[in-house]
Amino acid sequence: MKQFLLTLAAVLVGGFLALLGYDRFVVQPREVAEAKRVETAAQAAATPVDLGKARADAREVAAEVEASVQRSVDNARATMAAQATEMDRRSLIADAVQRVTMFRVALTEYHMTHGRWPQDAEEAGLPPPADMRGGAVRTVTLGEQGVVTVALDERFGPDGTKGGAIVLRPTANAATGQIEWACEVTGDDEIRRALPRCRG
Numbered sequence: 001m002k003q004f005l006l007t008l009a010a011v012l013v014g015g016f017l018a019l020l021g022y023d024r025f026v027v028q029p030r031e032v033a034e035a036k037r038v039e040t041a042a043q044a045a046a047t048p049v050d051l052g053k054a055r056a057d058a059r060e061v062a063a064e065v066e067a068s069v070q071r072s073v074d075n076a077r078a079t080m081a082a083q084a085t086e087m088d089r090r091s092l093i094a095d096a097v098q099r100v101t102m103f104r105v106a107l108t109e110y111h112m113t114h115g116r117w118p119q120d121a122e123e124a125g126l127p128p129p130a131d132m133r134g135g136a137v138r139t140v141t142l143g144e145q146g147v148v149t150v151a152l153d154e155r156f157g158p159d160g161t162k163g164g165a166i167v168l169r170p171t172a173n174a175a176t177g178q179i180e181w182a183c184e185v186t187g188d189d190e191i192r193r194a195l196p197r198c199r200g
Helices: 002-046 051-114 189-194
Strands: 137-142 148-152 165-172 179-186
Touching (some): 002 051, 051 148, 051 165, 051 179, 179 189
Antiparallel strands (some): 137 148, 148 165
């Protein structure tokens, strides 16, 4: 539901930006061109008609309007492509968070039941690491003391050559039996924006 609302909001914002761009780069230049045309027509009525100059002026106005329309279309396409890319990246991060959350829940239950961390994902009843790949997730690994690392592909790397990561570190409170999870992220700023409670 949250993903649907984010998608809906992004579509509405994109539509608004497209309309705003259309007004700025199409409607307003057309109004300016129309005002020029009216002014030219008024001047032409007051002076003898020079058809050659009138044709040249008309071609110039038409070229300006066409260029303005093309700029507007190009800007709208670029804006919508950027929004689609951002939504896709957020969706990939949400998918990675869902995978790491599954590990967090399973490990918390395992530790509360057995009083220790499992040796591997299979012992905790989790799918093998190969089954966890997909989307932007390259691997999900379970380290010592229940540390979960989700390695993301190069789309989320700081420089586009190596991927980012989401790391969850559990701490067991001996007095209460509760497990507290600390989150760290590495990679590009999109991960930090999507996971503001994580350090990194």
